Amino acid sequence: MFTGIIEERGRVLALDAEGDSARITVEAPLAVSDARRGDSISVDGVCLTVVAQTPEGFTADVMRQTLMMSSLGRLAVGGHVNLERAARVGDRLGGHIVQGHVDGTGRLLATTPGEAWRILRFSLPADLSPLVVDRGSITVQGVSLTVSAVSPTDTADADAWFEVSLIPETLTATTLGALEVGDEVNLETDVLARHVQRMLALDARGRDDRGRDDLARDDRAGVRS
The missing domain is CATH 2.40.30.20 (Elongation Factor Tu (Ef-tu); domain 3)
Incomplete structure (x- = not known):
């Protein structure tokens, strides 16, 4: 989870295509100051997992769906990105709850x-x-x-x-x-x-299903009488 408060502007050092995915390397000394392999870092709002790091930056894999659904597929070497490390329990929530799942x-x-x-x-x-x-x-x-x-x-x-x-x-x-x-x-x-929208959609579908069941019962009752 993230809060949407950017900690650092990183610079893209490398973009390597690997089949239907890509590997990105970002210069980010602050972001990796306490990062370890497997940690999550938000890159322009996309939650990525650190697979390798140096004192100057980190490398992460980007899947095909992420490349298609986000702007990461249009990044260029030398470009800058917004970075935020994952929030920790006890941190101030300065922004709002951000998942790093781009819509x-x-x-x-x-x-x-x-x-x-x-x-x-x-x-x-x-x-x-x-x-x-x-x-x-x-x-x-x-x-x-x-x-x-x-x-x-x-x-x-x-x-x-x-x-x-x-x-x-x-x-x-x-x-x-x-x-x-x-x-x-x-x-x-x-x-x-998003959760409210989903609950309302399911509730509406449930009402429709109950309405159809009631009509079916009425029809059956009419036939029997």
Whole structure:
């Protein structure tokens, strides 16, 4: 588990394709200062497992599904990534509960600069739109953020969007300050919202099943009478 508070910006040292997967090596002295083989590190919001390390960085394997569902498949050597070590019991939860399981990707649609802050607007996949609410939490490139605006409910699915407002610290301490319009980002919605959506879907299906059972009983009763 992570909290979405970025500890370090790492630099991609190597990307090696291995069949339908890849191996990534990241320069990250802080992240590996107390890391061991098998530990989890969030890389741009994706939970990866350390398979090798040096005092300067670590190496992790990235599976095909992860490459397809996230922006990691578009990384380039020399590029920078947001890093966070896994949370430990007793740590402050400075952001929100982040699993490192990316739900999908969006793209930066627009930026609105302020004197010291910046508003970023991102596209939102249609299946994630119901899970993103104004003043709710969302993870973008591993960064825990508060949603400052969402597209109106009558917006076409293909045009759904959300906005976040970034303070100077977030702009400089993460890779979000270097994003350009059109750039792809990893998105993870609030895990609590996903669980609620699942429970409501199962409850609705259960009511439908009970309704069909009641109709079937009524039909059988009508036949017998």
